[in-house]
Amino acid sequence: MNYPLEFQQQIFETLEKLASGGRFPHALIFEGPAGSGKKTAARYAASLLLCRENGVKPCGQCRSCKKQLENHPDFTVIEPKNKSKTISVDQIRDIKLSAYVAPHEADRKVYFIPDAHQLRVEAQNALLKLIEEPPEAARFILTVPSRSNLLETVISRSTVIPMRQLEQQQRLEVLKSLSDKKYADQLQQLSQDCLTVGEALAALSDPDAMKLSKDADELLKSVISGKRYDALILLCRYEKDREQYIKLFNTMRGQVISALCRRDSKLSALRANKIIDIIDKTVFSATQNAALSLLSAASANRLIAAALSALK
Ligand SMILES: [Zn+2]
Incomplete structure (x- = not known):
């Protein structure tokens, strides 16, 4: 069997088992850094759920499979619509109305939230109610950089699949x-x-992606060497665009994990974990519309304190 991403083969096999055993969870969350294949896995999961063939799924032949996911009447993508790049509680309430209506073509309705870390807290609570008493045919698929981007109550009601790290x-x-x-x-x-x-x-x-990666690296270096002013100047350039601001922190998160895997001597495991925790809290606050200039100042202080602390 050829999967969309060979290096994530195990995850695709797990999904197939869940689908064929009829045990597919009502809420499934793919967790992993940008570029780990979460969205590809999520779309594969959606095609498994929507395929109408009884044998091997997705068959690629049935009416459901032949349709592009985007054009499938039982597949809904929930993305930020407002300027603040967050998913509002009203968007989740809208789903609630449709989730109780029977599917159009497939046996299931799939709701996909590709950047679930953009869900406002109120929206997460509304989603939680849906997951707690799920409409029979509805399945929710979410992707996040880290499970700490979501409320614990949402996590505890969902099945989390971490993407394989290479x-x-x-x-x-x-x-x-x-x-x-x-x-x-x-x-x-x-x-x-x-x-x-x-x-x-x-x-x-993509030169923009390269720049983001370089800036995240520079920010991390400023933090590790205690250069608060340098960190703030860099962050200031990102404060105009909340989405890029969040991406910068998530990219830095990946670099901290990467440094940890390389056993980079500048960053002990304890310090790295503390830094990851602060990054997650910063991303969460940024998503919840916190004022970015204040957030930058507070986060830079906390990050530097963590990096320079006496932790070994
Ligand atoms: Zn099919």
């Missing part, structure tokens, strides 16, 4: 197999700087 050498091998030979020189460095294959591929083709 070692640097494995990332390099996958990158070599996926990218053009002309990039061979850059792959070694990218496999070290980027935590995921997807992020490295994005950086290869």
